[in-house]
Amino acid sequence: MRFHLLAAAMIFTSLSTVFAQGSPQSLEDALANTDNLTSFNDLLKSQFPELVANLSRQDQQSQQYVTLLAPSDSAFERLSSSSIFADNSTKAIGSFLNYHIISGDHQLSTVNQSFGFFPTRLDDPTYTNVTNGQRLGLVKQGDSELVIVSGTGTRSRAEQKDIYFAGGVMHVIDSPVLPPQPLIQAAVPFNLTSFLGAGYQNRSLAQYITQARDVTIFVPNNVAFEKVGSTVTSIDARSLTDLLDYHIIVGEGGPFYTSSFSNNTIYKTLQGGNVTIRQASNSNFVNSARMLQTDLLIANGVMHVIDNVLNPNGTGAVPDPAVGPQAPALTGSSVADTPFTSIIPSLTSTISSISSLPPGGTGATGTAGATSTRKTTPTRSSATSQSTATGAAPRTYGDGVRPMAVLCGTFAVFIFL
Numbered sequence: 499m500r501f502h503l504l505a506a507a508m509i510f511t512s513l514s515t516v517f518a519q520g521s522p523q524s525l526e527d528a529l530a531n532t533d534n535l536t537s538f539n540d541l542l543k544s545q546f547p548e549l550v551a552n553l554s555r556q557d558q559q560s561q562q563y564v565t566l567l568a569p570s571d572s573a574f575e576r577l578s579s580s581s582i583f584a585d586n587s588t589k590a591i592g593s594f595l596n597y598h599i600i601s602g603d604h605q606l607s608t609v610n611q612s613f614g615f616f617p618t619r620l621d622d623p624t625y626t627n628v629t630n631g632q633r634l635g636l637v638k639q640g641d642s643e644l645v646i647v648s649g650t651g652t653r654s655r656a657e658q659k660d661i662y663f664a665g666g667v668m669h670v671i672d673s674p675v676l677p678p679q680p681l682i683q684a685a686v687p688f689n690l691t692s693f694l695g696a697g698y699q700n701r702s703l704a705q706y707i708t709q710a711r712d713v714t715i716f717v718p719n720n721v722a723f724e725k726v727g728s729t730v731t732s733i734d735a736r737s738l739t740d741l742l743d744y745h746i747i748v749g750e751g752g753p754f755y756t757s758s759f760s761n762n763t764i765y766k767t768l769q770g771g772n773v774t775i776r777q778a779s780n781s782n783f784v785n786s787a788r789m790l791q792t793d794l795l796i797a798n799g800v801m802h803v804i805d806n807v808l809n810p811n812g813t814g815a816v817p818d819p820a821v822g823p824q825a826p827a828l829t830g831s832s833v834a835d836t837p838f839t840s841i842i843p844s845l846t847s848t849i850s851s852i853s854s855l856p857p858g859g860t861g862a863t864g865t866a867g868a869t870s871t872r873k874t875t876p877t878r879s880s881a882t883s884q885s886t887a888t889g890a891a892p893r894t895y896g897d898g899v900r901p902m903a904v905l906c907g908t909f910a911v912f913i914f915l
């Protein structure tokens with residue numbers, strides 16, 4: 499009840515203003531007094547008391563508030579059927595919980611109607627290689643919906659918002675936020691197998707881009723590779739590596755989410771050449787390729803799906819926003835077979851682990867991917883978000899290099915054999 503009074507006082511724009519009105523309750527009280535948090539509260543009290551103590555101690559003077567995303571009891575029920583708690587590993591569960599803690603004060607009134615990506619406390623390199631902590635996407639839909647986007651395109655909705663406690667603010671979410679997966683597991687549900695296959699032609703490149711910190715990857719979809727199939731399958735190995743490297747930004751101040759794009763921004767790629775971001779007709783483009791799906795979070799950064807293979811020898815390509823699919827930037831003719839997919843390693847275990855993730859919020863599935871991205875990406879990238887991803891059904895690929903996915907909860911660690 500106390501809360502509803504505070505919540506009603508939404509005219510406040512910062513927690514310090516809120517707190518100036520009187521001392522807020524402790525986190526312990528907030529957890530105990532909020533509906534539907536029995537499981538979350540039990541887990542914290544029994545196994546993570548230091549975390550509760552830490553969050554309660556957040557320094558109000560320096561205003562280092564946190565935003566705590568608290569999965570509801572029904573969110574937890576779905577989680578219990580997943581593998582997250584299977585090993586009862588304090589490290590794995592602790593990291594999962596850390597992904598629910600966002601730096602800063604993100605009350606509904608301060609969340610924007612276009613996506614923002616904010617650092618969380620998940621910073622253990624076993625699970626993430628994003629500097630300052632793996633990010634979560636926050637967006638306000640309409641006047642009062644708070645939507646959170648996490649790994650595998652998971653979309654969670656805050657069902658109780660703006661519950662203040664001494665260290666910050668808490669939202670109760672209808673589906674847990676899931677730590678982003680390494681590139682390969684993240685890309686498969688979006689059917690980005692040509693790019694993965696091409697990457698696996700050079701195993702050390704595949705390993706490097708999976709583990710490098712703070713990457714931004716522009717991933718052409720399979721149709722894009724088919725359109726220039728004759729070229730990409732006939733160039734020499736060095737040229738193919740160069741080509742792929744031209745789709746990847748390592749570091750350079752990234753990862754670069756759509757929220758960091760502006761018109762005519764230039765980024766230096768791993769290949770050495772520059773790519774240029776352009777914005778038009780509610781779309782983002784990189785060189786002449788249109789971004790079809792944006793801000794797909796991965797363990798070491800972010801990927802954006804594009805409709806064209808970029809050409810490192812054609813850095814000046816410009817988009818024609820008026821047309822749908824952009825003209826290929828490489829010369830070459832199309833091929834019937836999707837290039838490079840025959841060498842994709844067997845990913846059966848990976849894919850089945852992804853499909854065993856708990857369903858996302860609001861009736862969506864955990865791998866809602868395309869749909870949820872489209873729904874939750876406002877204006878700029880939404881208008882043209884058309885996708886090839888459907889939350890793919892499990893499928894097996896031919897033999898080849900076999901990375902072995904060792905699953906720890908939702909987290910997968912790659913061992914290159």
Ligand SMILES: *[C@@H]1O[C@H](CO)[C@@H](O)[C@H](O)[C@H]1NC(C)=O
Nearest residue numbers: 533534570571572657658670
């Ligand atoms: C608690 O959960 C139940 C069942 O999911 C739901 O009907 C109810 O609205 C929730 N309570 C609050 C305060 O959101």
Ligand SMILES: *[C@@H]1O[C@H](CO)[C@@H](O)[C@H](O)[C@H]1NC(C)=O
Nearest residue numbers: 551552553554555556557619
């Ligand atoms: C809480 O934990 C974080 C991350 O481990 C640490 O950086 C911070 O200093 C701690 N805060 C307090 C008040 O103990």
Ligand SMILES: *[C@@H]1O[C@H](CO)[C@@H](O)[C@H](O)[C@H]1NC(C)=O
Nearest residue numbers: 544545583584585586587588
């Ligand atoms: C998980 O481990 C903790 C100790 O770290 C223990 O208290 C708890 O009972 C265990 N839970 C299960 C379900 O085994």
Ligand SMILES: *[C@@H]1O[C@H](CO)[C@@H](O)[C@H](O)[C@H]1NC(C)=O
Nearest residue numbers: 604608609610611613614615
């Ligand atoms: C909201 O958007 C505005 C303008 O784009 C920006 O200045 C501000 O920092 C954003 N707020 C948050 C919390 O991201």
Ligand SMILES: *[C@@H]1O[C@H](CO)[C@@H](O)[C@H](O)[C@H]1NC(C)=O
Nearest residue numbers: 623624625626627708709797
């Ligand atoms: C992060 O990078 C380190 C090497 O620097 C690697 O051992 C670890 O597996 C990477 N983490 C993930 C999730 O890929």
Ligand SMILES: *[C@@H]1O[C@H](CO)[C@@H](O)[C@H](O)[C@H]1NC(C)=O
Nearest residue numbers: 700702703706735736739740
């Ligand atoms: C394979 O990738 C590694 C790491 O990026 C690179 O050093 C090497 O030159 C590449 N090999 C070929 C044949 O392109």
Ligand SMILES: *[C@@H]1O[C@H](CO)[C@@H](O)[C@H](O)[C@H]1NC(C)=O
Nearest residue numbers: 733734737741809810811828
């Ligand atoms: C780009 O140009 C270099 C040098 O002429 C060539 O070796 C390479 O194959 C070209 N790459 C593509 C994708 O055409």
Ligand SMILES: *[C@@H]1O[C@H](CO)[C@@H](O)[C@H](O)[C@H]1NC(C)=O
Nearest residue numbers: 764765766770771772773813
């Ligand atoms: C890339 O762009 C920067 C300016 O942002 C420029 O200084 C640099 O020369 C460009 N590099 C190439 C290879 O064109």
Ligand SMILES: *[C@@H]1O[C@H](CO)[C@@H](O)[C@H](O)[C@H]1NC(C)=O
Nearest residue numbers: 760761762776777778779780
């Ligand atoms: C972005 O810049 C290009 C010129 O490079 C311009 O034609 C276009 O209108 C600009 N887009 C926006 C949204 O301002």
Ligand SMILES: *[C@@H]1O[C@H](CO)[C@@H](O)[C@H](O)[C@H]1NC(C)=O
Nearest residue numbers: 689720721836886888890891
């Ligand atoms: C993946 O892409 C290929 C080639 O475009 C297509 O034939 C296949 O049906 C797609 N699979 C899924 C699950 O979307």
